[in-house]
Amino acid sequence: MNEKRQNLQVAQPWDTLAQVYAASRNVSADQLVEWPAQLKMCGSFQGKSVLDVGCGTGDKARYFAEHGAASVVGVDPSQGFSLNWIGHAACPNLSFAIGNFENLLELPETGQRQFDLVVSFQALMYAANLVKTVATLRSLLTPGGELVISVPHPFRFAILKNEIEGWGHGCAYQRTDPYRYPSPWKEDVFLEHGTPRISDYVNAIAAAGLRIEAVEEPAATEEFREIAPEKAAWMDRYVGILIFRAHLAA
Template sequence: MTHPPTRRVRPSQLHLRGAAALRRYRLFVTSDNLRTTAGTSTGDASRPWTDLASGYERARSREDSLDRLVEWPAQRELLGDVRGLSVLDAGCGNGDKVAQLVREGGAVASVGVDISDNFVTGRPPGLSLVEGDLSDLSAVPCLAGRQFDRILFLQSFGYARDPVHALHAAKTLLTDDGFILLTRTQPIRYAIERAEQNGTSLGEEYFSTGPYSYQHKDWNEQVTLTKRPYTMSDLLNIFSAAGLWIETTVEPQMREPARRRYPHKQAVLNKYLGILLFKLRPLPG
């Protein structure tokens, strides 16, 4: 069976560092998901998840979900062999993924952290699931003094109030040879959607800096979010400002058998692209 090749990019190390970089990206690329009620933002990027968590897990569990078909297989591949390694899943949802890594992958002494406490039952030995905010992992009591071989931000990073600070805190929890696996939706996907809705151009929406509101129909239509757009340069500069470099970037695609079985999902990827996976390591020195 032949699978379409996975596109990999190995950019050189980025060099936007220091206090100026931190100030810049705390000002311009702060939280990109804010809950709104009656049109007024609470200013807390993590709180929407308490309302969306159950809807997200239902959507993810569907047979034709892109998480099952594309994202989780690609995440597992980039993680590699986790036998005997400790894993921290930041923004773990119900904890099912980190539970799989412990139960099936052989990970040990692992932790899942999420703002909601709607965790799976029957968790395997060696796994703790705790309520906490991924925006500052250093403030989660059970993580004090701990280090992890792998730290995951799987489609959860957008809920960080201060993304640079969130990555700094995560970096301090890594072992010497550890890395962060972080995934984000392709920013062009949101630009395409807004251009269709607003009758504007792709470029206008991609470089727009104004927040916009929407409801996630597949999760919970009753929750309105305000999202701040981001570009690829925003994302890359956040990593650099946090003192991280990109070892590998993956843009996963659906494999051929799944393309034939779920053509409607392939049509979504053809139009809106998918997600980006980043393998991040601390800059030396």
């Protein structure tokens, strides 16, 4: 690790990033490519109870609440993001809790109930134990419920590790131990998490007793290339995201 990287570590990266992340969302891969694909994978959520774990700003949770979900709970560990939730206070069927994958079953808002649709967008890589966490998410589903998981495409970190560390792409892909890298939103803030392979996600979903119904790898669209060419170029280089839709048999 070089000196610059060692000196710029922060304890709570998402607290530091929360506001810059929120401000950058209007013209972003998330808004223009990822969120439409995530939403499509959720299917109909009319009249359903929805749980969004790692909800960040809470904007996506609010969308579900305002577009037909019966009730929505958003959970995130970041105090920084929780400041955004104040702006959603007027939405009567939406609530939030500070929490994380590890304590979901102990939270009053989630531990005592089940949900028809559980989503987690771009957060599952932070789980301390992937297999255990997907099993926890499964236990929060009603029979017949759906789990939609969106994660950074594992190829992204293989490419990034190759560029930063010089490791071969294959070796970089196979190494799943926690990796620390500069965040795309503020390069002096570092993010750190495991880098599961595609098979790790698939096997965690299978081990939880869920059936994978669909997998998506959305690509940059022409509209995105026109509106945000630099961000589209970033996506062309680092692939984007991987989305799973999995079903719990009734």
